[in-house]
Amino acid sequence: MIRPYGMNTARRMANDGGRPLGLLLLFCLLVAAVLWSLASGARHIPLATVWHAVVGFDGSREHLLVMLIRLPRVLAAVLAGSALAVSGVIMQVVTNNPLASPGLLGINAGAAFAVVLVMTLFGTGTGDVYMWYAFGGAGAAALLVHGMGSFGPSGHSTIGLVIAGAIVATFLTALTSAILIFDQNTLDAVRLWTAGSVTGRTMAQNAAVAPYILTGLAAGLFLGRHLVTLSLGAEAARSLGQNQAVWRSVSIAVVILLAGSAVSLAGPIGFVGLVVPHIVRLTIGADYRWVLPFSAVGGALLVVVADLAGRMIFGSQDFPVGVTTALIGAPFFLWLARSRAGGGS
Amino acid sequence: MPVDESNRSAKIAGRGVSIAYGSRRIVEDLDLVVPERRFTALVGPNGSGKSTILRTFAGLMRATGGSILLDGRSIATLGAREMARRVGVLLQGPVAPEGLTVRDLVQQGRYPHRSLFGRWSEADQAACEEAMMLTGTTTLADTPLDTLSGGQRQRAWIAMTLAQQSEVLLLDEPTTFLDLAHQIELMNLITVLVRDHRKTVVAVLHDLNQAARYAEHVVLLKDGRIAAAGHPSDVISQDTIADVFGVRSMVIRDPVAGTPLCVPL
Known part of the structure; x- marks a missing residue:
């Protein structure tokens, strides 16, 4: 009998304490992908030159290309990918729903809508000022979904939350589309951004968002142990003495911080927040103290690779990474889920 | 020999307790005493309110x-953490997320x-x-819960409850879904916990x-x-x-343990 890949790995990794090693390996993969991404493009730049551009910038054409175009782009991919994946993990635990992600629960759509609305009303400008609107939009959408989800006789049912999230996400996305149809200027500015894109990011934009994402990631890693407790279910968590109101609120705040930052930087890149947590759990198990760091690195890796693949396969520097994350992520996820389900576990 | 429980102090005491789901009253004006360092069983037909x-x-x-009252103090005044340090609970049919190990x-x-910010201590x-030793789950430590049998999984959950090191253990139908051998094993474990580890155990039992x-x-x-x-x-x-239960029966002496044995007619 062929043992399913996911199960095998989960056992082995849990058994020999291979998780730190696995995390290191994944991190090395990320570094390799980042270097590859810096080197490749319309014009290939040797890694040695990339390195010199970073440590000893001399203003040459190649160094300018690395420092002004490629490095900001790949940094944006790393920041957005890790933020979306970690917020996806937290959402899935807090809502006790494997399909939850910031995308599905309207948080990305809320952030995107707020940014587009502000651009339309006040004109387009530099990226960093939109962050607070993205936070506001993400927070408002989260509150709205939470409020709608608690209607009905059973209070906070997960089904209620998912339905409310789908309604809010669809509604806000439709509003965003409607605005963009009537406002050609904003459309030109955000056309790629609304699909999720890291094209044309600047170092300044990265620097503006990075503190929030790093804070969110640090808080997310700290949450790990409490997420394991939450994931046992409301009653079990309570019997262990967990103050669920507090930990749920903290978790949602971290999600809004991470998803809001990621969306303001790179637009609502879909699929990362849904698929990365699943791939990680299928591979290393459900101990969230490990799922969180693996997802942070894995999410960054997925977005960097997706961006790289988009550029290489479609030959366009503008191809939105939000499209390729789904093109790469979906088949990989299906393969992993099938190989796991085939094991009859 | 029957032991007179009235001399033993009450670990938990319910005084005039009423419980309702919405407008439906389940329990009214109940006085229930749980003697300290004893195994107390709550028994009754479906819907008698034992799990509630x-x-x-x-x-x-x-x-x-x-x-x-827990040790004479109302549990309403205890915080969730304080409560969890003193009372461990085994819920009915708990479900752990996939891939979580024992x-x-x-x-x-x-x-x-x-x-x-406390570190994991010795x-x-x-x-x-x-x-894990008491529940015989040491060798299963690195096994994902979803690959275990029902009996092993139940023991893992009990191990979690024991790790709380609470003086009181409340077990909601711990033997349901267990086969006979595992039921006996669990009953023996409870006996050991009460006798050697000074626990007060309350269990809802069907049998x-x-x-x-x-x-x-x-x-x-x-x-x-x-x-x-x-x-x-x-x-x-x-009587x-x-x-x-509304069942006509004969109560005989258990030939092995000497305890009462109910044989329905």
């Missing part, structure tokens, strides 16, 4: 009236003992290892004869009221069984 009472005593449901689960039992480690055989204090419940409470040999009789 247990969950209310665990602080998972709020009593609509009356008070529940060790991961058992370590969760230390949750109420750890401070916000005491935490020792508590988990003892809990009257199991309660009679292993418990030292039996509470027979009917429609949210106590029909009889005391030592099994004082409580289990043809009480007819009253509580």
Whole structure:
């Protein structure tokens, strides 16, 4: 009998304490992908030159290309990918729903809508000022979904939350589309951004968002142990003495911080927040103290690779990474889920 | 020999407890005493309110009236963490997320003992290892829960509860879904916990004869009221069984343990 890949790995990794090693390996993969991404493009730049551009910038054409175009782009991919994946993990635990992600629960759509609305009303400008609107939009959408989800006789049912999230996400996305149809200027500015894109990011934009994402990631890693407790279910968590109101609120705040930052930087890149947590759990198990760091690195890796693949396969520097994350992520996820389900576990 | 439980101090005492789901009253004006360092079994027909009472005593449901005293102090004044350090609960049919290992689960039992930034301590480690040893789950430590049998999984959850190192254990139908061998194993574990580890154990049981055989204090419940409470040999009789379960029976002496054995007619 062929043992399913996911199960095998989960056992082995849990058994020999291979998780730190696995995390290191994944991190090395990320570094390799980042270097590859810096080197490749319309014009290939040797890694040695990339390195010199970073440590000893001399203003040459190649160094300018690395420092002004490629490095900001790949940094944006790393920041957005890790933020979306970690917020996806937290959402899935807090809502006790494997399909939850910031995308599905309207948080990305809320952030995107707020940014587009502000651009339309006040004109387009530099990226960093939109962050607070993205936070506001993400927070408002989260509150709205939470409020709608608690209607009905059973209070906070997960089904209620998912339905409310789908309604809010669809509604806000439709509003965003409607605005963009009537406002050609904003459309030109955000056309790629609304699909999720890291094209044309600047170092300044990265620097503006990075503190929030790093804070969110640090808080997310700290949450790990409490997420394991939450994931046992409301009653079990309570019997262990967990103050669920507090930990749920903290978790949602971290999600809004991470998803809001990621969306303001790179637009609502879909699929990362849904698929990365699943791939990680299928591979290393459900101990969230490990799922969180693996997802942070894995999410960054997925977005960097997706961006790289988009550029290489479609030959366009503008191809939105939000499209390729789904093109790469979906088949990989299906393969992993099938190989796991085939094991009859 | 029947033991007189009235001399033993009450670990938990419900005084005039009322419990309701919305407008539906489940329990009204209940006085229930759980003797310290004894195995108490709550027995009664479906819908008699035994699980509801247990969950209310665990602080998972709020009593609509009356008070529940733990060591003489109302549990309403205890915080969730303080409560969890003193009372461990095994819920009915708990579900762990896929891929969580036995060790991961058992370590969760230390949750109420750890401070916000507290590191995993040697005491935490020792508590988990003892809990796994007592439940025979040490060799399963690195196995994901979803690959275990029902009996093994139940033992893992009990290990988590034991890792809490609470003086009181409340078990909601711990033997349901277990085969006979695992049921006996669990009853023996409870006996050891009470005798050697000074625990106070309360379990909701379906099997009257199991309660009679292993418990030292039996509470027979009917429609949210106590029909009889005391030592099994004082409580289990043809009359009480007819009253509580509506079943005609003969009560004989268990040829092995000497406890009362109910044989339906």
